[in-house]
């Protein structure tokens with residue numbers, strides 16, 4: 189594969205905005221992506237992930253802001269000149285072309301042919317584990333295989349980076365997990381910059397070098413997966429990272445809202461730090477999951493390992509809950 193130095197390939201997005209009528213799909217987004225990095229845009233539906241990715245690709249023109257690649261302004265450069273590989277949710281292979289010809293297509297468009305082009309197609313298919321499927325048609329492949337052909341087609345022309353918009357969302361859970369590991373492996377093997385879009389928190393955590401969390405067209409927090417998981421900047425990011433409990437200052441006794449994961453809350457022997465009554469009790473085999481509510485109506489979720497005898501609280505019981513300070517994350521107030 190082509191080598192790129194970090195200096196020449198760093199993507200920088202500055203103050204990017206895009207409005208549709210009065211609606212702000214992107215609101216002053218700034219973000220840097222390093223050469224070779226696996227960066228994920230994570231956010232709920234409608235948060236602007238695709239709009240940002242399409243702006244990077246050049247298919248959407250931002251109203252304000254700038255995109256540079258290695259210091260060069262590409263904000264208004266047409267998509268085909270940017271040389272970015274793209275993979276989307278619906279694989280969109282050419283149905284009338286074989287796998288080989290599908291992967292050959294971007295090379296043909298660039299005027300490459302002959303033995304060298306054929307060798308590149310073979311290399312790309314080998315990278316995605318489909319060396320033996322070159323003469324098949326897309327309809328003769330499974331969904332996962334088709335998505336791998338789309339990947340091969342996106343990397344065969346040695347793009348500057350790979351942009352992936354929910355490429356696995358059409359696949360079932362098992363295949364998804366398998367392709368997640370394959371994508372990680374491919375990323376390491378080719379050393380390309382990947383910008384990956386998903387609304388799946390666990391997918392983002394397991395695959396990314398860094399994650400940019402989006403909400404309503406803005407970036408809420410950018411950081412390594414463990415940064416976001418252990419130190420979410422605010423309640424929105426904490427909720428997206430699966431935190432279940434938020435204790436307002438009146439209940440926590442501090443100055444900030446405290447974020448607490450369910451496993452950090454435990455049943456107190458006495459009154460505990462917070463009083464509540466049990467409103468829901470769900471049996472999950474190895475554990476029992478509880479919801480309790482404080483007097484002021486704040487829901488609290490916690491778990492107890494099964495097999496702890498008759499002392500397990502029942503619906504309606506008054507209980508106290510404790511936690512250790514080290515497990516509580518104080519949140520900024522927004």
Ligand SMILES: Nc1ncnc2c1ncn2[C@@H]1O[C@H](COP(=O)(O)OP(=O)(O)OP(=O)(O)O)[C@@H](O)[C@H]1O
Nearest residue numbers: 208211213231232233234235236237238239240387
């Ligand atoms: N061409 C358009 N005209 C008007 N509004 C648009 C247009 N494209 C996108 N939007 C709006 O901009 C917002 C962001 O859309 P975008 O497709 O970027 O979201 P997303 O984060 O990719 O969501 P999803 O997870 O559902 O794919 C949405 O509210 C969408 O309705």
Ligand SMILES: [Mg+2]
Nearest residue numbers: 237238239353
């Ligand atoms: Mg989208």
